[in-house]
Amino acid sequence: MTPAARHFPNSEVSGAQTLFDKLWRAHEITRRSDGVSLLWVDRHLVHEGSHHAFAQLAARGIDLAEPHLTYAVVDHYAPTRNRENIADADIKRMIETLEKNAKKHGLKLFGLRDPNQGIVHVLGPEQGLTLPGLTVNCGDSHTSTHGAFGALAFGIGATEVAHVMATQTIWQSRPKTMRITVSGALGAAVSAKDIALHWIALLGADGARGHAIEYAGAAVRALSMEGRMTLCNLSIEGGARLGLIAPDTTTFAYLQGRPYAPQGHDWARALDDWARLPSDPDATFDREVEIDAASIAPTLTWGTSPEEALPITATLPDPAGLDPNRAARARDALDYMGLTPGRPLAGTPVDQVFIGSCTNGRIEDLRLAAAVIKGRRAKVPGLVAPGSALVKAQAEAEGLDRIFSEAGLEWVAAGCSMCVGMNGDLVDPGKRCASSTNRNFKGRQGRGARTHLMSPAMVAAAAVTGTLCDVRPLLEGCA
């Protein structure tokens, strides 16, 4: 009998279940009268920003319930250059605080000098800490990334981080379920990033609010783990609580042999377990959205919310034709972004580019960007920050770093870098940046910075042309 069935004899045990239902049921310890559930947390990932939670714990004089299920990672403040001499006192203190807290509580720390260091959402999967069937929490909204493995993974706030530390559990109201089916095949140079920006533009930045999304369909099945992580990563930008993709042979092949993945007899048992996770064929969802992959063009944002995205072939909206609320918002966004209503998006000059982040800082992303850049020169400056030290080493083994450097882009050490600028990698006020990241909020990459979100291939195209442009013609003739 499953734990849920043991605690809730009246709950429906038989009947078709979705992947989400199965995960929820397997982690539900108890349920309050108001329907809010206490869930067991299998993995807790903490980073420099978790200092508030450590402070709350210290103030109450309590220890971590499960230090062996808690992993500490330096990423948000990680300097991407000159790590030996951190000049900024605040950055140094943030990193040292995490180091001290990890030591005090006996946590495994992936510190600045660890050969496996990286962005928490790149590192977790890479180390095999992220597995199908687990619950994964982190005080970071892009924890949804880990759902690509069929894990129930969601971001939490600092008070909740303290709660997980103290109890290894989290109170959650059960989200509704939503399935986004992307059928057919993606066109050339169209990627998971484009699927995500496409659906968020379609449904809105709060379009999936209160929902757990399961991504399905042939185009999703065909994605690599890297692509699946990109898709789940961006779930939160459409307002969803979390994103999920059913584990399959692609998932298992990625995980086998990773340092923290089960081995031997455990691996065989785990595979058995994981094979039962996919949604039952006749399971139903609260909402269904269907998208034809062939209808998705390379997509990028023009405004200051991820929902303000358009195909590269489109023209900018004209507030004159919108309802008053939308018009005010669009006018404000166009004004902040320094764009003219009604003009084509393509051809807009950019000042710089950034390739990296937990959305698109993995090896496959760097390969795609390098394929566009190879043999060309960047017309604008730019930064390439791999998502982890392992990605960096792999890219260097493949010679990708030289392709970027020879094109005139800067190749730096792993971390969140210019995605959020906490480590000092900022976009200057008024500068336009083509970026492979996940948030185009005002000031996200620095005060007054103008961010256009797009796939790494599209960022590479912007680098070599100095403008927002369609990557597809550039790739024609490339191997």
Added chain:
Amino acid sequence: MTGWTHHRGLAVGLPRESIDTDQLIPARFMSVPRVQGYGPYLLHDMRRTEGGTLRADFPLNRHPTASVLVTRRNFGSGSSREAAVYALVDAGIRAVIAPTFGDIFSGNAVNNGLLPLTLPSAAVDALLTTLGTDTTEVAIDLAQGHLRLGPHLYEFALPEVWREKLLNGWDDIDLTVSRAEAIATFRAGRKMAAPWVWPNH
């Protein structure tokens, strides 16, 4: 944290959509220890010019004593940064009224005694019209679920646990510790069913 039942104060309108957590507190202030107070960083880049002086025409600058914000859809969207809630609370804000909120933001708000009050768009529009660029007296009764703002009276229902947490200033850790036995039983079962959850077990 102390709970609250009634609140009387001044409401101010911030008629914008999707005020996200990066707006609520820019990332560069997040390394500051909480004891220093996050109030000065609330909506920092919206409220101030590049030189750092307060913009005279920004609603919260015109009415710095306001304790209730009325705003448009998708407030607090974006990240899990609880510092966004700290900035609001430390600036004296007790409630934010909007048609929709970011999910993680709402949970964080309740954990810090800040009420995220959802009203239909039409109601929010009416409140914003009443407020204009001025403030209006507002009274919130958490126990009854009543909101009075100028001539408007609305009823609202909160999830029961949110209401209890706000009323009592309760903390989840206290609530959970009382379930220690159920947690221990679950843990034992989990370890049997999926030993690989504990790496190198």
